[in-house]
Amino acid sequence: MTDISNIESSTLPRLQPSLPAELYSDPAVYQEELTKIWYQQWIYAGRVDGLSRPGDYRLTTIGNQTIIITLNREGQVRAFYNTCRHRGAELCQAQQGHFKQDRITCPYHRWSYSLEGALLNTPNLEISNDHHHFGLYPVKCQSWGGNIYINLDSSSPLKLGETADPDFTVLDNWPLEQLKLGHTHQFELACNWKIFWENYLECYHCPGIHPDLCKLVPLYKAALATDRIDPGAELADAVASGIESWTTTGKAISLPFEGLSTEQANAGHTFMELYPNQYIVAHSDYVRQVSISPLSAERTRVTTEWLFSAEAMKDPDFDPAPAIDFSKQVLAEDSWVNELNQRGVTALPHQNGYLVPVEADVGLFHEMYSNWMSQ
Ligand code: FES
Ligand SMILES: [Fe+2]
Structure with missing residues (x-):
């Protein structure tokens, strides 16, 4: 360039x-x-009050990356890439919704995950002790002033607000x-x-x-x-x-x-x-x-x-x-x-x-x- x-x-x-x-x-x-820039910096991803109860979610997109923003059982914000750890299928299609029974389930072969992103269930396959290696890809998230911000660079040293x-x-x-x-x-x-x-x-x-x-x-x-x-x-x-x-x-x-x-x-x-x-x-x-x-x-x-x-x-x-x-x-x-x-x-x-x-x-x-x- x-x-x-x-x-x-x-x-x-x-x-x-x-x-x-x-x-x-x-x-x-x-x-x-x-x-x-966009995969390195903190990016605004909606209001916290748009999610009212554990398991509510919405999707947000940065470039060609789609991120799930949800609330865990304690009501804390969590964010994950919208990608299943089995063979990489998209997990959620609707822009917003609710994860029933606090489970994020892949529509393809039905691997399911907790609201913390941990792998819970794999049909026809007994999961071993190291199944925690197959949790959803997490995304850093933080809130300020009722706003949610995410950062796709998990190792970014940038603090939220540094570019304010x-x-x-x-x-x-x-x-x-x-x-x-x-x-x-x-x-x-x-x-x-x-x-x-x-x-x-x-x-x-x-x-x-x-x-x-x-x-x-x-x-x-x-x-x-x-x-x-x-x-x-x-x-x-x-x-x-x-x-x-x-x-x-x-x-x-x-x-x-x-x-x-x-x-x-x-x-x-x-x-x-x-x-x-x-x-x-x-x-x-x-x-x-x-x-x-x-x-x-x-x-x-x-x-x-x-x-x-x-x-x-x-x-x-x-x-x-x-x-x-x-x-x-x-x-x-x-x-x-x-x-x-x-x-x-x-x-x-x-x-x-x-x-x-x-x-x-x-x-x-x-x-x-x-x-x-x-x-
Ligand atoms: S790709 Fe998600 S369960 Fe197979
Ligand atoms: Fe103007």
Whole structure:
């Protein structure tokens, strides 16, 4: 693959070369990314509260690997490759379900396993003492804030949260673990997964693409994604005066979370990225989590989850539509540019794009990507 560190410097002032164009469509690059990034890093794999009792399971996919996430008898999260140790058949077909009698049974020759992955039964074959060698292939899993994360690299020294920006503590004042999943929205984007992040990391496109969002956040109208990029702009990274939250009305959909600082409540949004597959936006009244999963060099699945307080959801008058609809509108606007970026980036003469100064965070993402790929 192209040596990213060797891209020629731009002759145009203050422009930094973006990644080589082939990195957005080459299937061989995609395979390398799966091996060097997606099968190495901690990946978000759904909310803990989506599994309510021992034996409940759901499947999650990273690249071409399918993982079973389940709860053991003690209610602890366990994860295994969806592969039988006999001759490698797929164990589960349904995206979610329940293992009856706490047994994971292969549909092919009916070898069965416990919720800890231990081999329990092999029809027509007496299992010896060393049958424990034939347990399901385990996958490392950990939870944080009510979220489950998995890591396919069993020997990875990476700690969960190591790729978080800024870090987990930025959301300490939100009761993430207690929040309830109120709504999920999933769709496929016809673009490379890096295009999704690049667009997320800059607001150069905001004035033209997100007119309604710019009314809520003056900084975005100035084409700035954060106040770090151009401190001279003197615009706070916060919603406009009179705006309470990211909703179609600008009003909050419920009372603010208890425990937020005045600054956090007034900011209207607090972001945290967990590369390579999730970002979280904590508002004063709800939390939105967006995660991506690459499907091919030119396709990416996007999942958005809206989390609300249990008290708010119990209120018969609670209406989350203004929050959900607003986020969906912004997502749709971003999806449109993500896909048009993908379609254009494969033009034969296009070697690489350029980043303007307000796209500095995209450059930092490219640095991180380059480090991952050079390992
Ligand atoms: S492949 Fe699973 S029991 Fe044979
Ligand atoms: Fe956007």
